[in-house]
Amino acid sequence: MADWKKTAFKAGLDALYFSGAHHMLAPFARGTGVIFTLHHVREASRRPFSPNRILEVTPDFLDAVIERVRTHDVDIVSIEEAYRRLTTPGEHNRFVVFTFDDGYRDNLEIAHPILKKHEVPFTVYVTSGYVGGGGELWWRALEEVIARQDHIGAVIEGRTRYFDTRTLAEKEAVFREIYWWLRSIDEDVLRAFVRDLAERYRVDMDDMARCALMTWDEIRRLAADPLVTIGAHTANHYALAKLDRDRALSEMRAGAAAIAAELGVMPEHFAYPYGDPASAGSRDFALAAEAGFKTAVTTRKGMLFPEHEEHLMALPRVSLNGDYQAIRYLDLFLSGTPFAVFNGFRRLDVA
Numbered sequence: 474m475a476d477w478k479k480t481a482f483k484a485g486l487d488a489l490y491f492s493g494a495h496h497m498l499a500p501f502a503r504g505t506g507v508i509f510t511l512h513h514v515r516e517a518s519r520r521p522f523s524p525n526r527i528l529e530v531t532p533d534f535l536d537a538v539i540e541r542v543r544t545h546d547v548d549i550v551s552i553e554e555a556y557r558r559l560t561t562p563g564e565h566n567r568f569v570v571f572t573f574d575d576g577y578r579d580n581l582e583i584a585h586p587i588l589k590k591h592e593v594p595f596t597v598y599v600t601s602g603y604v605g606g607g608g609e610l611w612w613r614a615l616e617e618v619i620a621r622q623d624h625i626g627a628v629i630e631g632r633t634r635y636f637d638t639r640t641l642a643e644k645e646a647v648f649r650e651i652y653w654w655l656r657s658i659d660e661d662v663l664r665a666f667v668r669d670l671a672e673r674y675r676v677d678m679d680d681m682a683r684c685a686l687m688t689w690d691e692i693r694r695l696a697a698d699p700l701v702t703i704g705a706h707t708a709n710h711y712a713l714a715k716l717d718r719d720r721a722l723s724e725m726r727a728g729a730a731a732i733a734a735e736l737g738v739m740p741e742h743f744a745y746p747y748g749d750p751a752s753a754g755s756r757d758f759a760l761a762a763e764a765g766f767k768t769a770v771t772t773r774k775g776m777l778f779p780e781h782e783e784h785l786m787a788l789p790r791v792s793l794n795g796d797y798q799a800i801r802y803l804d805l806f807l808s809g810t811p812f813a814v815f816n817g818f819r820r821l822d823v824a
């Protein structure tokens with residue numbers, strides 16, 4: 474989300490919360506369930522420049538979130554049980570699903586003990602090609618280069634550009650500019666650009682990936698817990714909508730097949746990399762169905778409604794992220810009202 478949108482969304486959240494309007498709106502907005510998106514769970518970075526902090530929450534926050542969810546009249550269920558409730562007629566209790574994207578080691582080392590203590594089922598969507606080294610966490614590499622340098626040079630749209638990256642404000646502005654440009658361009662050009670940048674400024678992307686992401690042995694340890702579902706997240710974490718049809722489908726299939734080969738179980742649930750409308754659209758929803766998944770989750774914001782039974786390849790989620798680490802936001806998220814307002818009271822966003 475662009476910064477101004479984030480600020481507006483946050484101001485809207487506070488207005489909803491402090492006005493009490495969410496109590497009035499909740500019966501229309503809260504739906505049958507919600508799927509939460511998380512990435513890292515770890516202590517907050519002390520570095521002021523940490524533009525990827527939206528991808529992490531602290532262990533204490535995760536613990537507090539679970540305790541708070543338990544005070545609401547909802548069940549915490551696996552994605553498989555969510556699928557069952559969405560597709561089985563009848564009255565079901567409202568539910569919450571916890572999901573983690575990418576396959577970070579802190580999911581095993583930090584999040585798992587907390588979730589286990591509370592007996593919370595959860596899903597980890599693994600990017601198969603990132604397991605055990607070779608992962609291209611390009612958004613982290615870009616952050617690292619800008620964090621370490623006072624100036625950087627790069628060829629952007631055929632022009633050599635020089636950026637001052639000395640102050641915090643400069644670093645943030647340059648990160649924003651390059652990050653959003655990269656998100657808009659061809660995936661292969663993106664990866665080549667960041668690999669070149671990392672190499673020139675001596676950021677070891679392989680080492681970064683090896684430190685951050687689980688190995689197959691670690692994923693097997695996690696998967697051995699009956700609370701855990703391993704889902705697929707493609708082979709190489711490309712924005713599928715930017716790829717041609719065959720390549721997008723083979724990314725989905727290869728990711729699932731690699732997990733099946735390593736774990737002996739074919740993953741049935743899928744998360745689109747990035748998951749925003751520019752990264753996963755209606756063509757990709759059809760491809761996920763063709764690949765045989767039971768559910769596929771986006772990062773479009775919203776609650777689940779009975780109507781989602783017809784749109785299992787485009788399930789919305791709600792991000793629990795570093796920018797919203799306050800329990801009052803959780804109460805709002807469970808009420809569904811921010812998304813009702815954000816989506817103009819439309820329950821489906823599947824185009």
Ligand SMILES: [Zn+2]
Nearest residue numbers: 574575746747
């Ligand atoms: Zn991801």
